[in-house]
Structures are given as structure tokens and as C-alpha cells.
Amino acid sequence: NAGVTQTPKFRILKIGQSMTLQCTQDMNHNYMYWYRQDPGMGLKLIYYSVGAGITDKGEVPNGYNVSRSTTEDFPLRLELAAPSQTSVYFCASSYGYLEKLFFGSGTQLSVL
Amino acid sequence: DAKTTQPNSMESNEEEPVHLPCNHSTISGTDYIHWYRQLPSQGPEYVIHGLTSNVNNRMASLAIAEDRKSSTLILHRATLRDAAVYYCILISGAGGTSYGKLTFGQGTILTVHP
Numbered sequence: 001n002a003g004v005t006q007t008p009k010f011r012i013l014k015i016g017q018s019m020t021l022q023c024t025q026d027m028n029h030n031y032m033y034w035y036r037q038d039p040g041m042g043l044k045l046i047y048y049s050v051g052a053g054i055t056d057k058g059e060v061p062n063g064y065n066v067s068r069s070t071t072e073d074f075p076l077r078l079e080l081a082a083p084s085q086t087s088v089y090f091c092a093s094s095y096g097y098l099e100k101l102f103f104g105s106g107t108q109l110s111v112l
Numbered sequence: 113d114a115k116t117t118q119p120n121s122m123e124s125n126e127e128e129p130v131h132l133p134c135n136h137s138t139i140s141g142t143d144y145i146h147w148y149r150q151l152p153s154q155g156p157e158y159v160i161h162g163l164t165s166n167v168n169n170r171m172a173s174l175a176i177a178e179d180r181k182s183s184t185l186i187l188h189r190a191t192l193r194d195a196a197v198y199y200c201i202l203i204s205g206a207g208g209t210s211y212g213k214l215t216f217g218q219g220t221i222l223t224v225h226p
Contacts, residue, residue, distance in 0.1 A: 042218045099147075101156070101214070106154075106155055
């Protein structure tokens, strides 16, 4: 099993550009999450999903959008990138709400 | 949502036990205590979790105070590979408004000396 796969690993964007961070899992997990981690800080929840077709906002959703059309995929869309979105982004999944999370290896994004 | 408080950093020597504390004085009866760790340049990794009783697995032990207002993650013999940021988080088993939302604090940076 590949687990949770994130692409790309690194990306540099110009202010105002848009991009989609891809996340896919092959464990048939219902729950999926997007976090961002700023240097020296803990993780902050951006969006989460409890199943295909169901998504909800986390702590810091502004500037981001998500969709969950399949169980496997949970892409994160950045519209009109801003320097404040420079961060490392982690996708995670879990089988159930109280089950352990499996994290991807992260996407390092710089907005210049 | 109940919050956790952890020391910013701790140090240990290799092969010695490490006790990482976490305070959660506002924990509710349905909150589970989870621990994750994050090695440099990697995503977080699950370590252990519990509700009321102490828990053991191949990675660590979790000691939960009788009043559940604090807990301690125990690494029995620290290795250099255990150097990481350790996060203590609470997950409500009651669902409600916290359903699906997991909040990671700043964690404890563990340094292991050879």
C-alpha cells in the first residue's frame, strides 16, 4: 500500500496564481484532512471531509477550497495565491473519527 | 474545545527513558488523548492513544492520571531516531461541533543526545 500520497512535493507560485494540491489514499479511509504548518508552529486544520461528497471548514479555510468526489481523492485548491499561504501542507486520512491518522509527506509551497 | 499544554522542549540521553508530560485540565469525559510525533521534514506519525487506562504499544507507553487532567508519554529507551516534535491532542468522542476537527498545538521538541 502507498498510504497517503501528496503531489507535488515542492512548488513556487507567483502572487495571484492558482494551483491544486493533490492528495490520494489507497486505504479506503472515510475521513480526510488538510493541514498547513508554518515554520516552527503546530498544524492548523484547513478543511476536512467525513466521506465522499461531504466537506467542512477547519480553523483556517480562507483562501482555500476542497472537493471530495471519490473516497480516494481530496484535492485542495488555492485561488489567488498570497504570500501568507507560504507553508508546508499535509494531507491526512483515517478510517474512522477516533482512529489514528495517516499523513502524507507534505507539499512545500512558496508564494512570491 | 479542551486544550493541551506541553513544555516547549525537553532533552534526553540515548538509551535513557523519557517522560513527556501533557496537561489537559479541561478535558471532558469523552475526550480521547492522542499522541503524534513529527520527525524533521516529515509528516506527523501516530504514536499512541487512550481514554482512561494506561496503554502500551511497541513504540511507547501512555500513562493517564486518575483525574485525567494530565498524561505522560513514556519512551522507555530513547534513541536518536526518537528526536522529534511530540504532539498531545484531545479528540472528542462525543462528536458535535468538534466532529472531525483535530487541533494540533505547538508540541514538545525532544532532543536526544548520543
